[in-house]
Amino acid sequence: MKTFRVLMTWLVCVVIGASGSPLLAQQVSQPQPVQSQSAPAIAPAPAATTAAPAAPASQEATIISTDGKMSKGPVTVTGHDLSPWSMFLSADIVVKAVMVGLAFASLITWTVFFGKMRELAVAQRRLRKALAAIHESRSLAEARVALGAQKNILTAFLGAAMHELRLSSGINTDSGIKERAASSFAEISRAEARRMRLGMGLLATIGATAPFVGLFGTVWGIMNSFIGISKSQTTNLAVVAPGIAEALLATALGLVAAIPAVIIYNHFSRVTKKYLEMVGQASGASARLLSRDLDRSHLDHSHGGAVSHAAE
16 A cells, blocks of 8 residues: 555656656746846937037138239138228229329319309309399499499499590590490400309310220229239139229229219300300490490580580
8 A cells, every 4th residue: 555655656746747847848948038228328419509600711812903913822711801992002003093183183073163153153143133233224324333333244344335435535436436345345255254164174174084094094903913813823703803893993983083074064064155145245235335325425516516506
C-alpha cells in the first residue's frame, strides 16, 4: 500500500512536469521586451522674431564725379546724396562756374522784372492823370498851370512847345514853328522809349543764351564722367550716375534762368508798347495846344490891325 502511494505520487509529478515544461521553454525562448524609455525630444529653439540689421556690405567700387576724379577701394555701399546742393559741391570747377553764372543771370532777371514793373506802373499812372488834367485846357499856359509841379513826359512836351514859341517870337510862319516843335517832341519820345526799354536787352540776352550756357556745362560734365568711366573700366550705373546727374543740373539751371526771362521780356514788350501809345497821345495834345496858341496870336494881331485902321 505504501509502495502504491509512492508510485502514484511519482506519476503525478511526471505528468505535471511534462505539461509544464513546454510553457517554461516558451517563456525562456521568448524574452520579455525591454521597455526603453526614450528621452523626451528637445524642442527646437524658437527662431528670433526680429533679425539683427545686416551690416552694410562692403565691396570694391569706384565713384566718378564730373571732375573725373575716382575713389577706388573697399567702400560701404550706401545711397549717394543727389540733392542739388550736394551735386553742386561735387561738380567740376567749370560746371560750378556755369551754375553760378546762371544763378546770377536769374537774379538779374527778377531784379529787372520788379524794377521795371514798378517804373512802368508809376509812369502810366502819372501820364494818365496828367492827360486828364489838361483835357479842358485851351492854351499851353493853362496846361502848365493845371499840371502844377508834376514831372512827367507831358510836362516835357509842354516845356518844349513853350520854349520853341519863345525862340520863334517875331517869326510869322507857323509851319516852321510846328515843324521844329514836332522835331523836339520826337526826340523826347525816343528818349522816353529808350528809358523804358532799359534792361530789356538783358532779358533778351539771358533768354536766348542761358539754355546754351547750361548745355555747355552739361557737355563738359558728361565728358569728364565718360573719361572717368574709361579710367575705372566699369559701366555700373550706380557708379557713373552721380557725375551725370551733376552735369544735367547745369541744363536745368539754364532753363530756370531762360524761361522766366523770355516770359518777362514779352510781357514788358506789351506794356511798353501801351505806354508809348500814351506818350504819343501826350505829344498830340501838346501839338494841338501849340497850334491853338499860334492861331490865337494871329487872330489877336489881325484884330489889333483892324482896330488901328479904324482909328485912322
